[in-house]
Amino acid sequence: MSLAADQTDETAPLADRLRPTSLAEFVGQQHLLAAGKPLARVASGGQLHSMLLWGPPGTGKTTLAKLIANASDARWINLPAVMSGVKDVRAAVAQAEAVKNLGEKTVLFVDEVHRFNKAQQDAFLPHVERGTVTFIGATTENPSFEVNAALLSRARVYVLKALTPDDLCLVVARGCKMLEASITDDGRTLLCDLADGDARRCLNLLEVAAQLAEGDITEHWVTEAAGSRYRRFDKHGDAFYDQISALHKAVRGSAPDAALYWLCRMLDGGCDPLYVARRVVRMASEDIGNADPRGLQLAMSAWNAYERLGSPEGELALAQAVLYLASVPKSNAVYKAFGSAMAYVKNSPSHGVPLHLRNAPTRLMKELGHGKDYRYAHDEADAYAAGETYWPEDMRPETFYEPVEQGLEVKIRERLSRLRDLDEHAKRNT
Numbered sequence: 188m189s190l191a192a193d194q195t196d197e198t199a200p201l202a203d204r205l206r207p208t209s210l211a212e213f214v215g216q217q218h219l220l221a222a223g224k225p226l227a228r229v230a231s232g233g234q235l236h237s238m239l240l241w242g243p244p245g246t247g248k249t250t251l252a253k254l255i256a257n258a259s260d261a262r263w264i265n266l267p268a269v270m271s272g273v274k275d276v277r278a279a280v281a282q283a284e285a286v287k288n289l290g291e292k293t294v295l296f297v298d299e300v301h302r303f304n305k306a307q308q309d310a311f312l313p314h315v316e317r318g319t320v321t322f323i324g325a326t327t328e329n330p331s332f333e334v335n336a337a338l339l340s341r342a343r344v345y346v347l348k349a350l351t352p353d354d355l356c357l358v359v360a361r362g363c364k365m366l367e368a369s370i371t372d373d374g375r376t377l378l379c380d381l382a383d384g385d386a387r388r389c390l391n392l393l394e395v396a397a398q399l400a401e402g403d404i405t406e407h408w409v410t411e412a413a414g415s416r417y418r419r420f421d422k423h424g425d426a427f428y429d430q431i432s433a434l435h436k437a438v439r440g441s442a443p444d445a446a447l448y449w450l451c452r453m454l455d456g457g458c459d460p461l462y463v464a465r466r467v468v469r470m471a472s473e474d475i476g477n478a479d480p481r482g483l484q485l486a487m488s489a490w491n492a493y494e495r496l497g498s499p500e501g502e503l504a505l506a507q508a509v510l511y512l513a514s515v516p517k518s519n520a521v522y523k524a525f526g527s528a529m530a531y532v533k534n535s536p537s538h539g540v541p542l543h544l545r546n547a548p549t550r551l552m553k554e555l556g557h558g559k560d561y562r563y564a565h566d567e568a569d570a571y572a573a574g575e576t577y578w579p580e581d582m583r584p585e586t587f588y589e590p591v592e593q594g595l596e597v598k599i600r601e602r603l604s605r606l607r608d609l610d611e612h613a614k615r616n617t
Contacts, residue, residue, distance in 0.1 A: 205358075205362065214354050235255070236343060239324045241344055241345070241346050243327060245386045246350065249325055261291075262286060262294065265298065266296065267299065268298060268302035272307065280319060284319055294321050297323075298324075299327075300324035300325065300326050301328040305335060308338050350386050350389075362390050363393070368400070369403050377409045378396070381409070381413050395412035399412060430458075431462075433445075435474075437449055438470050438512050443513035447510060450506060467486045467489065471485070476521035477594075477599055478518035478593045485508050485512075488504070518591045541576075573613040574610055574613030588603075
């Protein structure tokens with residue numbers, strides 16, 4: 188988030204009035220803006236390049252993009268993704284082409300770029316490649332999933348972080364100065380806690396609290412400004428993420444009553460039930476896994492039920508899922524296997540697919556040996572091709588998945604053990 192004393196519009200929200208006029212006034216993101224860091228180099232005369240600014244709300248993505256454009260003497264075109272289409276993209280590119288002939292650079296800024304569909308993103312990709320525009324996108328979503336691979340490969344991704352408590356204290360201090368208000372230590376602490384790393388939220392709450400306060404802005408006035416949504420989470424210093432952690436650990440520890448208590452604490456405190464639903468799905472895969480695959484099905488059904496019914500009816504489905512997951516056998520074998528496999532893949536060469544496992548939809552591919560000597564498991568005894576290998580030829584087989592002796596994984600463990608015995612027997616007889 189960024190701050191500067193710009194008071195040209197007294198009716199604008201405090202967060203807008205405190206936007207900076209230079210990077211020196213920007214608060215936070217020192218991993219990108221400290222001396223010698225990537226964006227500091229760009230702002231001090233380095234090569235302007237296309238980029239994606241990925242981070243939570245209220246961290247200053249839009250402001251940072253504009254300041255970089257200003258520091259690079261580039262024209263600024265802002266395209267909010269929620270209100271723009273392909274026609275708007277083409278119009279912006281036409282403006283950029285007109286000034287490019289005069290030697291001017293143009294930054295095309297797309298806010299919430301994850302809301303652009305493939306066609307909209309494709310519309311400006313050629314112009315990014317030709318250098319007609321320098322693309323800067325801002326997103327709160329993972330660009331790996333939300334941005335076209337072609338565009339992603341042409342833009343460097345910079346990750347912005349939620350503001351630290353020290354950053355937020357500076358935000359509050361500057362906000363109070365502009366509002367000519369004073370705040371107590373307890374009020375400041377609560378305000379920063381409620382902001383959860385979001386400077387915009389922090390300033391919005393501060394502005395409302397200042398309007399309500401009679402004298403100093405105390406913890407009471409901050410609570411009043413926040414409303415009931417946050418009151419039960421923070422009144423006694425209970426941190427939001429501590430509560431979801433307690434819920435998760437109670438489920439993992441097979442303590443259904445404690446898990447239900449923490450679920451109710453969060454719902455009563457105003458937590459978004461859909462957030463809880465997403466976390467419950469995670470618990471089903473991380474802590475129950477194949478010990479009881481029905482856990483994941485029930486968690487997804489509870490999520491779906493809440494989306495259909497809303498509150499309060501849908502909350503009962505969440506309670507059902509939490510109680511079930513807390514009560515059934517546990518296994519983190521899937522969680523551990525996935526983590527081990529991902530770590531292995533990231534730290535090993537890109538082994539080729541053996542010819543016998545390759546797809547062969549055309550005559551040429553068959554002539555090249557694709558699919559040759561592949562053994563169709565369903566044609567073998569017990570529908571298992573004993574001794575067959577599915578690993579790259581130049582890679583030693585690894586064991587990632589080790590089922591535990593809990594629930595259904597007991598049977599899975601026994602079956603995998605029997606199949607390995609068949610493989611050993613087949614190898615000895617070849």
